[in-house]
Each structure stands twice: as C-alpha cells, then as structure tokens.
Amino acid sequence: MEPLKSALDLLAPGWVGSIIGIVGVVAAVITYFLTRQRSRFAYRTSGERLLGLTTEGLPPDITVQYRGQEIPRLTRTLVVFWNDGEKSVSGEDVVGSDPLRLRFADDARVLAATVLKQARNVCQVQARHNLAEPTDVEITFAFLDKNDGAVVEVLHTGKEREAAFLGTIKGFPKGLHDLGRLTWQLRSRALRSRSALSIILEPRKFGLLMAGVGLGIAALGIFAPPRRLEEMSAIPVRGPVFIVAIGGIYFLLGFAFLFLTRRRYPKAIHIDELD
Numbered sequence: 001m002e003p004l005k006s007a008l009d010l011l012a013p014g015w016v017g018s019i020i021g022i023v024g025v026v027a028a029v030i031t032y033f034l035t036r037q038r039s040r041f042a043y044r045t046s047g048e049r050l051l052g053l054t055t056e057g058l059p060p061d062i063t064v065q066y067r068g069q070e071i072p073r074l075t076r077t078l079v080v081f082w083n084d085g086e087k088s089v090s091g092e093d094v095v096g097s098d099p100l101r102l103r104f105a106d107d108a109r110v111l112a113a114t115v116l117k118q119a120r121n122v123c124q125v126q127a128r129h130n131l132a133e134p135t136d137v138e139i140t141f142a143f144l145d146k147n148d149g150a151v152v153e154v155l156h157t158g159k160e161r162e163a164a165f166l167g168t169i170k171g172f173p174k175g176l177h178d179l180g181r182l183t184w185q186l187r188s189r190a191l192r193s194r195s196a197l198s199i200i201l202e203p204r205k206f207g208l209l210m211a212g213v214g215l216g217i218a219a220l221g222i223f224a225p226p227r228r229l230e231e232m233s234a235i236p237v238r239g240p241v242f243i244v245a246i247g248g249i250y251f252l253l254g255f256a257f258l259f260l261t262r263r264r265y266p267k268a269i270h271i272d273e274l275d
Contacts, residue, residue, distance in 0.1 A: 039172045041089065043081035044265060046182035047161030050074040066111050071157045075108075078182065078273070079163060080265050081139070082119070082149025090143045091124075093170040100167035100176075101130070102137040108158025113137040118150035119268040125150040139167075147266035179264055207257035214251030218244045 051064055052073030063070050079102060083089055094100055104110065113127040124142040137154055154163065165176050221243025 039087050039089075040083075040085035040174070040177055041081070041169060041172055042084035042177045042179050042265075043079060043165050044179045044182050045077060045079045045162045045165070047075055047077035049161065050076050050155075071109075071111070073157055073159070074111075075156055075158055075161055077102075077104075077154045077156065077161055077163055078116075079152045079154070079165065080149065080182065080269060081152075081165065081176075082266050082269060083144040083146055084177065086146055087171070088143060088145045089169060089171070091141050094140075095168040095170065098166070098168040100139040100165070100169070101133075102127075102139065102152070102154060102163040103166055104135045104154075104156055104158045104163050105160045106135060108156045108160070109134045110137055111155045111157065113155075114153045116151045116153050117269055117271050119144075119148040119266065123148050123150070125152075127152045127154070137163075147268060149266060149269045151269050151271055207254045210254030210257060211251050212254070214247045214249070214254055216247070217250060218247030221247060 064074065065071070066074075102113075110129050113129050115125050115127050118125040122142070123144055124140075126140045128138045128140070130136040130138050135158075137152070139152065141150075162181065165178070167176065169176075221241070
C-alpha cells in the first residue's frame with residue numbers, strides 16, 4: 001500500500017491537477033489539427049503595369065502592337081492558387097456551368113495566359129484564354145492534393161492589375177478563398193536594387209534583424225554585470241530585468257513582422273519573382 005499512498009500524495013497538490021488539465025487541452029488541440037479534414041481553395045493575386053504607367057495608357061506619339069493590333073497599355077497579373085485544405089479536389093468536381101476562371105475588368109483584353117509553375121506536372125494545370133470572353137482566362141486541372149497549385153501569368157490591357165477568381169467546386173461551400181494581394185512578394189523590376197540597404201529593408205530580413213537585435217539585448221541583460229550595463233547606457237538602467245524586457249519587446253516585434261510578412265502559399269509553387 002505504501003507505493004499507492006505515495007502516488008496519491010504526489011497527486012494531492014492542486015497544481016498537479018491543473019497541469020494534467022492543461023496537458024489534456026493541448027493534446028486535444030494538437031489532435032484536432034492533425035486529424036481535421038477541411039475543404040479550402042485559396043488564391044492570391046498581384047500585378048504590375050509594364051507599359052503605359054497612367055490609366056490613360058500610352059502617350060499619343062507611342063504605339064504598341066500585339067499581333068497586328070494596337071494596345072493602349074500592357075499589364076501583367078500573377079495569380080497563385082492552391083488546395084489549402086486536407087481533402088483532394090478533382091477537376092471533375094468543378095461545376096460545368098460555372099467553371100474556374102480569372103475575370104478582368106470590362107476594359108481589359110487578355111493577350112496571353114501562361115502557367116509559370118505548378119506543384120507537380122501530374123496535376124496538369126492549364127490556363128486557357130477564352131476567345132469568346134476576351135476578359136476571361138479559364139483554369140483547369142486534373143486534381144489538386146493538399147498544397148498542390150500553380151502560378152499563372154496573364155498579360156492584358158486592363159487598367160486594373162488584379163483579377164477576380166470565379167467558379168464553383170463541389171464540396172467547397174465557402175467558395176474560393178481570397179488571401180489578399182502579393183504586396184510583399186511581388187516587386188517592380190525598377191525597384192530591384194541589390195544594395196546593402198535594400199537587402200536589409202526587405203520585409204523578412206528586417207524582421208530577422210529586429211528579432212536578432214532583441215535576442216542580443218536580452219543576452220546582454222542576462223550575462224553582463226550590472227555595473228557594466230550602467231557604463232554602457234546613456235540613460236539610467238533599472239537592472240538586468242529591464243534590459244531583458246526591452247530585448248523581449250524587440251524580439252516579439254521582429255517575430256510579429258515575420259509572421260505578418262510570411263509566405264502564405266506552398267513552397268512547391270514558389271518562383272523567384274515572389275521573393
């Protein structure tokens with residue numbers, strides 16, 4: 001009976017029950033995320049004006065032709081889409097009366113559509129310019145497993161840089177999920193300077209820099225002697241705890257910046273232009 005009594009005495013304190021409860025909640029949350037089966041189709045878009053930097057188009061003295069026809073401007077749009085859920089989606093699940101398509105504004109005319117990259121060739125992702133609908137690009141695929149997707153480039157004459165992603169997929173009651181613009185990733189060619197300052201100011205590198213500075217300040221507060229801290233600081237120092245707290249704030253800000261600017265699409269469909 002002694003071992004049993006010892007075990008009961010060990011479990012008697014209230015904090016033991018609290019720890020067991022917290023571990024149970026954490027285990028339940030982890031189990032949920034590991035076993036959930038979602039249906040979610042996500043996409044992001046962005047674009048840039050290649051010719052005709054104003055909404056009026058090119059100056060009167062400049063003309064650009066595409067296959068013998070003059071165009072007022074040339075706009076490039078990138079669309080990244082993927083299966084963001086756990087359930088596979090088949091191309092046959094796309095409703096025939098409402099196919100997947102990119103639709104541009106009424107003033108636009110699609111010139112070309114190209115699949116720049118797809119997660120796996122076996123997915124057979126295709127982007128076809130619909131000649132009957134000059135503002136539409138039809139998207140088809142054989143199937144998409146979790147994190148399968150593609151990057152599609154569309155050249156068009158529209159004033160708007162982004163496109164609407166339309167269509168209906170069986171088993172996806174919430175429709176197509178727009179995760180916003182690729183504002184952090186897509187950069188204009190004119191701004192792709194590789195100076196040291198521009199590299200540091202890139203969002204992810206800036207976040208890493210802030211987090212690293214925070215860790216350095218926290219380490220200084222932990223290991224440096226208090227007298228040395230007072231000699232190094234231009235302001236009164238309230239002890240190592242104050243220094244560690246400042247370092248923690250910098251680290252959390254850097255981590256938050258990294259989280260907000262993280263790549264929100266699968267690595268398998270990443271291209272260099274989205275860095």
